[in-house]
Amino acid sequence: MTEPDFLAATRTAYDAAAVPYAELVGEHFPTDLIGHAMLSVLAGRVRAAGGGPVADVGCGPGHVTAHLNSLGVAAFGVDLSPEMIALAREAHPGLRFEVGAMEDLRVEDASLAGVLAGFSIIHTPPGHLPRTFAEFRRVLAPGGHLLLSFQAHDRPAEAAEAFDHKVSLAYRYSPDHVAGLLEQAGLTEVARLIQAPGEDPVRGFPHAHLLARR
Numbered sequence: 001m002t003e004p005d006f007l008a009a010t011r012t013a014y015d016a017a018a019v020p021y022a023e024l025v026g027e028h029f030p031t032d033l034i035g036h037a038m039l040s041v042l043a044g045r046v047r048a049a050g051g052g053p054v055a056d057v058g059c060g061p062g063h064v065t066a067h068l069n070s071l072g073v074a075a076f077g078v079d080l081s082p083e084m085i086a087l088a089r090e091a092h093p094g095l096r097f098e099v100g101a102m103e104d105l106r107v108e109d110a111s112l113a114g115v116l117a118g119f120s121i122i123h124t125p126p127g128h129l130p131r132t133f134a135e136f137r138r139v140l141a142p143g144g145h146l147l148l149s150f151q152a153h154d155r156p157a158e159a160a161e162a163f164d165h166k167v168s169l170a171y172r173y174s175p176d177h178v179a180g181l182l183e184q185a186g187l188t189e190v191a192r193l194i195q196a197p198g199e200d201p202v203r204g205f206p207h208a209h210l211l212a213r214r
């Protein structure tokens with residue numbers, strides 16, 4: 001496939017920012033109890049269905065991939081940025097990390113028990129989301145779960161709004177809009193959790209966590 005420009009721009013930006021990004025999330029992730037709650041739900045659902053591989057797409061430095069493994073889930077990480085993947089491999093030598101794009105995962109159809117996209121669809125321009133969600137649907141086994149976390153907004157009439165993310169151009173999405181696109185892709189919403197804007201110390205945006213099932 002010809003790579004869309006936004007993927008090259010995102011890769012270059014995260015390659016340059018990989019080290020400070022890893023330091024920042026190393027500080028914030030341990031105290032993100034609400035995010036942890038949704039990761040526990042994903043892990044619990046995957047284990048209850050008998051387990052299987054889970055792709056952490058846009059895994060960054062691999063801290064969440066490692067956390068899912070600590071919850072008894074066979075998670076592996078995929079990221080556009082070779083620098084991020086190098087940091088993830090260094091920090092978590094026993095785990096599997098690969099450079100790749102979430103729009104074009106190198107896995108068989110219906111082979112994954114779960115997909116996690118933690119704050120990684122935010123760099124995908126609105127028109128490209130249906131293709132990304134179709135790929136998640138392709139790789140998930142029947143009954144498999146998808147957890148999507150992203151900066152959100154609460155104006156359902158507006159699908160997306162660009163914002164000044166420090167690393168690369170990003171979009172925040174209406175949770176209803178995203179849930180509708182998931183439904184169109186064949187992924188049914190199971191639960192959603194919205195963190196209040198005041199919980200985001202950086203920009204004051206709500207964070208959405210959407211759990212869906214194939």
Ligand SMILES: C[S@@+](CC[C@H](N)C(=O)[O-])C[C@H]1O[C@@H](n2cnc3c(N)ncnc32)[C@H](O)[C@@H]1O
Nearest residue numbers: 014058059060079080081100101102118119120
């Ligand atoms: C904001 S960081 C989130 C990292 C990690 N998931 C977390 O929650 O801290 C976004 C990550 O997604 C990756 N990413 C963005 N778009 C991607 C795509 N289309 N395919 C694979 N990785 C992507 C970036 O390289 C970056 O490492």
